[in-house]
Amino acid sequence: MNQKGGTNNLVFKIISNHILFKDFDKELISKIASNFTEEIWPAHTCSHCHYLKHKFHIIASGRLKIFNTDKETGREFTIFLLSKNDFFDVISLLEAGPHTIYYESLEKVRMISIPMLTMHEWLRKYPVLNQKLLPYVIKQLLTLEEYAISHTLFEIPVRLARLIIKNLNPDSKKIELIDDLSNDEIANLIGTTRAVVNRHFQEFKKEGILRIGRKKMEVINVPLLFKKALNNPKKTIS
Amino acid sequence: MNQKGGTNNLVFKIISNHILFKDFDKELISKIASNFTEEIWPAHTCSHCHYLKHKFHIIASGRLKIFNTDKETGREFTIFLLSKNDFFDVISLLEAGPHTIYYESLEKVRMISIPMLTMHEWLRKYPVLNQKLLPYVIKQLLTLEEYAISHTLFEIPVRLARLIIKNLNPDSKKIELIDDLSNDEIANLIGTTRAVVNRHFQEFKKEGILRIGRKKMEVINVPLLFKKALNNPKKTIS
DNA sequence: TAGGTTAAACTACTTAAGTATCAATAAAAC
DNA sequence: GTTTTATTGATACTTAAGTAGTTTAACCTA
Numbered sequence: 001m002n003q004k005g006g007t008n009n010l011v012f013k014i015i016s017n018h019i020l021f022k023d024f025d026k027e028l029i030s031k032i033a034s035n036f037t038e039e040i041w042p043a044h045t046c047s048h049c050h051y052l053k054h055k056f057h058i059i060a061s062g063r064l065k066i067f068n069t070d071k072e073t074g075r076e077f078t079i080f081l082l083s084k085n086d087f088f089d090v091i092s093l094l095e096a097g098p099h100t101i102y103y104e105s106l107e108k109v110r111m112i113s114i115p116m117l118t119m120h121e122w123l124r125k126y127p128v129l130n131q132k133l134l135p136y137v138i139k140q141l142l143t144l145e146e147y148a149i150s151h152t153l154f155e156i157p158v159r160l161a162r163l164i165i166k167n168l169n170p171d172s173k174k175i176e177l178i179d180d181l182s183n184d185e186i187a188n189l190i191g192t193t194r195a196v197v198n199r200h201f202q203e204f205k206k207e208g209i210l211r212i213g214r215k216k217m218e219v220i221n222v223p224l225l226f227k228k229a230l231n232n233p234k235k236t237i238s
Numbered sequence: 239m240n241q242k243g244g245t246n247n248l249v250f251k252i253i254s255n256h257i258l259f260k261d262f263d264k265e266l267i268s269k270i271a272s273n274f275t276e277e278i279w280p281a282h283t284c285s286h287c288h289y290l291k292h293k294f295h296i297i298a299s300g301r302l303k304i305f306n307t308d309k310e311t312g313r314e315f316t317i318f319l320l321s322k323n324d325f326f327d328v329i330s331l332l333e334a335g336p337h338t339i340y341y342e343s344l345e346k347v348r349m350i351s352i353p354m355l356t357m358h359e360w361l362r363k364y365p366v367l368n369q370k371l372l373p374y375v376i377k378q379l380l381t382l383e384e385y386a387i388s389h390t391l392f393e394i395p396v397r398l399a400r401l402i403i404k405n406l407n408p409d410s411k412k413i414e415l416i417d418d419l420s421n422d423e424i425a426n427l428i429g430t431t432r433a434v435v436n437r438h439f440q441e442f443k444k445e446g447i448l449r450i451g452r453k454k455m456e457v458i459n460v461p462l463l464f465k466k467a468l469n470n471p472k473k474t475i476s
Numbered sequence: 477t478a479g480g481t482t483a484a485a486c487t488a489c490t491t492a493a494g495t496a497t498c499a500a501t502a503a504a505a506c
Numbered sequence: 507g508t509t510t511t512a513t514t515g516a517t518a519c520t521t522a523a524g525t526a527g528t529t530t531a532a533c534c535t536a
Binding site: 073075155156192193195196199214215 | 493
């Protein structure tokens with residue numbers, strides 16, 4: 001019905017290439033796309049989870065962090081750093097209990113969204129959608145498991161090294177997604193504070209692992225970085 | 239075909255009451271049940287994830303922990319403490335990359351299992367199964383998120399108090415599932431060491447929150463316990 | 477009940493991480 | 507181009523948690 005164009009081109013383009021919907025037939029994709037509306041969050045738009053319970057979003061461009069805060073200490077922990085094609089909130093897909101987390105756009109974020117009710121309806125109507133969703137959720141499960149483990153068993157330098165490696169393009173050897181973040185945001189990603197991150201960055205620099213500029217970083221010794229990522233508390237090297 | 243009895247009564251009883259299968263019709267449940275075999279792990283049976291990739295298990299009785307170890311320090315972190323009706327390994331349901339975790343039975347564990355291939359086949363054949371699985375996986379996601387957050391932002395006494403609260407029966411006020419664990423196993427659950435757990439147990443005891451015996455514990459002041467669970471680093475009370 | 481085994485309690489020490497503060501510097505705004 | 511703001515770099519200090527080792531108590535069983 002809304003075939004040529006749907007609500008607009010952006011929505012159709014995203015939906016038809018998206019992991020959740022791409023295998024649906026063209027007709028259905030158009031119908032699905034027509035339910036989405038475009039939404040733009042300016043940089044540093046902050047939103048409480050509560051207000052998002054009624055909407056399901058897919059990111060078209062820009063980065064958005066899901067985080068938790070400890071009001072007492074003011075410290076933050078970035079649980080997920082979402083970018084293109086990621087969607088939220090997965091937890092709200094399940095009618096679970098209260099789930100206090102926050103969202104903030106790191107820059108201007110373009111996204112498409114539908115009412116959560118519609119998404120719920122589709123999940124009932126198209127069981128295949130559950131099949132598509134499951135691998136994504138399990139991948140998030142793995143990510144969180146990794147967080148829990150490394151925040152429990154590993155020290156900051158190890159966590160820092162692993163964060164960089166995880167965002168290192170294996171071909172270009174360039175750091176992606178996080179290379180332009182401040183020390184503060186890096187600290188949030190590994191669950192520590194700015195001062196501690198900076199302390200270890202200085203160490204990494206001195207050891208010739210990283211080259212660091214203002215809001216940019218570059219790996220100059222990959223093997224050494226991988227060595228840092230091993231948990232080796234009793235260093236034999238002086 | 240294998241209607242009366244199936245492979246045996248235990249399997250049928252578990253399957254027909256299990257969250258994953260209970261809504262299937264009797265015929266299908268019998269067919270499904272006939273694929274399961276019973277398995278018993280004696281107390282302290284330890285198994286590496288690798289060997290379990292080819293099987294899917296549902297626990298009938300006993301406790302089993304999923305954990306990770308840091309070989310360097312010997313420290314352990316219990317990711318999940320599974321008991322009746324829990325199943326594993328969820329991550330292996332997705333054909334993901336390597337996932338190094340370990341399993342150990344805390345006591346004699348009775349379970350029923352099928353080849354992972356069969357489970358994969360069913361997930362394709364019965365999309366409803368994905369629908370049943372999703373809420374469970376999302377619940378695990380929530381649990382891991384909670385771990386990641388509390389291990390990042392909260393100190394040991396808070397984590398200890400929350401662990402107890404999470405396993406506190408709201409009606410009976412009795413601690414369940416973990417009340418007979420050693421300090422060592424408690425430490426694994428909150429990601430610290432035995433000595434530290436004991437240190438804070440002594441504190442809790444002195445403050446009149448807990449009564450502690452050898453491998454048993456009891457809450458004697460619930461409100462104080464809840465107060466401990468709040469993250470309140472700057473205590474005004476001396 | 478004696479002897480052995482295991483877990484818990486206690487003490488002393490070490491260290492990484494967190495905190496506070498300020499100076500230096502780059503970027504952005506006016 | 508000057509002021510303002512944000513980010514980084516650096517120093518000194520505090521503390522919770524980790525580590526090591528010993529003592530005490532509970533439990534088991536021979």
